Amino acid sequence: MGAQAVKKYFTPKREEFSSHGDLEDVLEASLASAIRASTLQMKADKEHQQALEGLKAALENARAAYEQMEADLKESDSNLLNMTKQLDNANAAQKVATEALEAANKEKKRLLEETKSREEEILGLRNEVAKAESSKREAEDGKMEVEARLANAEAEFVANFHNTEAYTNFADYFARVGHQEVLTALRNDHPELDVKSLEVRFPPPDAEGEEDS
Missing domain, CATH: 1.10.287 (Helix Hairpins)
Known part of the structure; x- marks a missing residue:
């Protein structure tokens, strides 16, 4: 709005504005103030629009982050379930391995006891064999002695046979x-x-x- 238009609607006497300065200056100041207000309003509207767009973008990002969080949570639950199953399988395998180890230890203990018994039995048999061999040697020595005595007796008998009845x-x-x-x-x-x-x-x-x- 220009100064002429303002003058068209306002026809006060000049002396009424003598204390406030020139009317044109007042109008220009008012116009400048209105322009600044309009500019500020437009800037505020623009900033508000930008804020709304930023808020929408933030909401979209938050929604996407939430959806990603839900997907990650589902994946985490699935991974946790798989880990739980693997842990159960590992516990079952460990139980089987523990039972197998206990059975192996029992079998080892039984074999050690059986081996010890066999060793004692073998030692007893060796002692018996040693005794038998000793008895055999004694018998052979006795046999040799008897054979020698018999040979001597036979030789003596043959040598003196012609003198016997x-x-x-x-x-x-x-x-x-x-x-x-x-x-x-x-x-x-x-x-x-x-x-x-x-x-x-x-x-x-x-x-x-x-x-x-």
Whole structure:
């Protein structure tokens, strides 16, 4: 609004504004004030619009962050569930391993006891074998001693056999056996011969025993 337009609507006397300065200056000051107010209002509106847009952007960012947080929370819950399952599986595997270890320790203890028993049994058998070998050596030594004594006795018997009564009896016995074989051959081969006198002269080996009885 210009100064002329202001003058058109305001027709006060000049003396009424003598204390407030020139009317045109007042109008210009009012106009400048209105322009500044309008400028400030526009600036305020612009800042308000910018603030609204910033708030909308902040709300969108907050909504996106919230949605991301929910997604992260779901993923975290899923990961936690998987970790819980893995932990349960690990606990079950550890339980199985612990039971297997306990069973292995029991089996190891049983094997150690069995091994100790076997070692004691083997030691006893070795002692028995040692005793048997010692007895065998003693028996062999005794056998060798008996064989040596028997050999000495046989050698002594053979060396002095011709001086014993048995030698005479054996010699006579085998001589009579030989005589009987000859007489038998004569009777078989020459039945015409009379060998009775020879039989009386050379009686059979058992005839002497019958005479002694």
